[in-house]
Amino acid sequence: MAERIDVAALLANARTGARDSHFAHMNPAFAKLVELIGFDRTYVRGEGQYLWDAQGRRVLDCLAGYGALALGRAHPVVTDALVQCLTLAPPAWVRWELNPLAAEAARRLTLQCGGVADRVFFTNSGTEAIEAAMKFARQHTGRPGLLAWSDSFHGLTYGALSINGNEDLRRGFGPLLPGAAIVEFGDLAALERALSGRDVAALVVEPVQGKTLRTLAPGVLQEVHALCKRYGTLVIADEIQTGCGRTGAFLAVHHDGVEPDMVVLAKALSGGFVPVGAVLVRSDIWDSTYSSMDRSVVHSSTFHEGPLAMVALLATLEVMEQDHLAARAADLGESLIRQLRAECADIACVREIRGKGFMVGVDLDTSRIPSFAKIPMLGRITEPMIGQAGIMQLLDGHSILAQTTGARRPLLKFVPPLIVNEGDVQAIVTATAASCRALASGRFYGAMGAVASNMLRTGLGLSRV
Template structure:
């Protein structure tokens, strides 16, 4: 840091008892992986070292970040969807500075501050059939709130959820998680029931038992990027209401413009969920925040008297920083027309990738909406590639997708992710601010990786053998 920066830093730390964040990071930042291995989840640095993802990122802006050698990386992951506006949007940064400078009497718990009401008002404007909001601290907490409210409002115990769904990892949310890998070893869970996404007969069969409070569903599942079939949400809503049960839309990842509509359920006419869960991108990635939007009668039943005023609350819910960030995010989305941008840029990216399906036999399908795109790989037809594919599948499904993710980062400096355990799918959920230049960069890099895989590139397939050995060793 230059002299001017040091001077500003010293001025900013006056009266903090000697704590100097800049100095601490300068002195100890290089220990990041060792500190994590010693004190946090020891498997994370081990995994990152194994696949070569152990980078040292030092700066970020928009849809890009830079490592300690000055290399530029394209972010197609957005912090699992948290960075909807990209990193460090100036409007959100200013809002956070402003709210801290305002020195509000925040979280007294026995007053009504203006920011939560203003953010609720603006969120509800995007779903006018809903009237009230509960603010928590995460997507999982938003789902937990919806589950509790649905049970209390209906007086029924059971929640239906879909196979392969992901709704969070706390005990209640885990009970409606459709991935066994997350559930194993944490039983007993709540008495909820899994049904296939899109299966109306299965839904109706469960509803006939008369004990179902709600169906919770992602309009587009994050794991594998599977969209509810056309007409399913509307038909499910009608069945649920006929049996006096509720529809909960989990928009934690799909909401706030990700799919080219403000909420993904809005792609289907006539769908009006009783409860909607929002989080991730709502604060621009700065402050943990979650929101559960719902119908007036549901909230009035939960909070039915003054004795029940705190029957469901959150210590840090509605905090001023989160509320200010949320208001700034919604303002930026409107000013920069990011919902439409996500739709057009997503159509461009998905269209260019879909055009490659006939060109590469390992590429099976490209699907999704807006800037939520799944790239699925499948069994090739040629003998040479088929034998290699079979080797990977015998060890562990999902290894080929990992073989694509790694060179995208190592050779092309593009960060992506495999879309779930044992899935041969890469998910793209970049910041909504990515542009045509970023699309060109990704498609060019993806084509290069596909060319190498189909040509039998020794380095790529050698890495595949390394992954096979590791998968077998971990059985």
């Protein structure tokens, strides 16, 4: 009989050989990038909104697993619920039963979201949920067309990639899904032209774009919804990153008073503990796909509705409601944006501070940042590194982990756990202003020096200290 596995020992051994295993068996290009930018730290502990590395340095995590860790790490309520679930061991994936945990999760989720989308299909990820929504839309309308905005991000599987508004991510994977097209963000005239042929099944929209942090002007989403309704096109709200309270409401579309035909959720839906996604679907759309008993499993998945995922989802909804995390994101997020605007007002390279709730972006004007961007042959590779230089400064100089997005121009992006406090907000403001001032005064060259040093260090096989 197999012996008990010592997970602590397993983890310790895995950390020792992680670099070699990544290069040999995973993604060497990503491993090289992590080393070059100096992010090859070993994190040994995570609790709440903080990480600790092997040297004992505490880092404020404003990346939060790309927004999935809305409750931070190791939240006691969700952890306890999962331990109980493992101990009780309810039978998983029986399939030919009426799954009680999934039924309760669907009931609670529809109550939380409100609106007309009252049926739920659970998935294992956000991109899977987008794929399901696209199928539901095509089946209901009988149309092939699918639209999304430029710079949008809806996932990287084939259907989701086909409506991904980032050309760099689509390049080399064509031909993509026939009937999928991209419309310039917010261009209502172009949208109406695309809809006028009455062959578009659905428009997929992010209420706040994950890559650019842009939102439509007040009232425009309502106009978009009205246009789609006029031409018989469904509206799918991609709330994978914006949903579950991040923007200050459980669904970001509710800021605009819009009720979409379908809503897609994932990331924070389980607090980041267990992969889970969901598509909330209007009942008549649902019935077009699941139209009879012999088609009752026409769209399904082996691992959806697992007990750990459903318990994590239910526990996360409970925490969000009891701790008023959406209201917290609204109040502290507004404070973060207001303070960033004030502190960065005199920094020439800061073009704009934008976002909603705890989904905040600092748009950089690279023409105001000393760099190699104007040197022939170096400009194209320099542009994305400018934003990365700011992110390196935030981590190395201020112990804040964030990200830079790659859509058209650099943007420093912050999506911290919803549990951050006023002190954390102040730390983000102070560090961001200091990092942007450093960029404006030539810090980019220092960052490139650090990259060169990291190239030498990793080339010699030296460990990071």
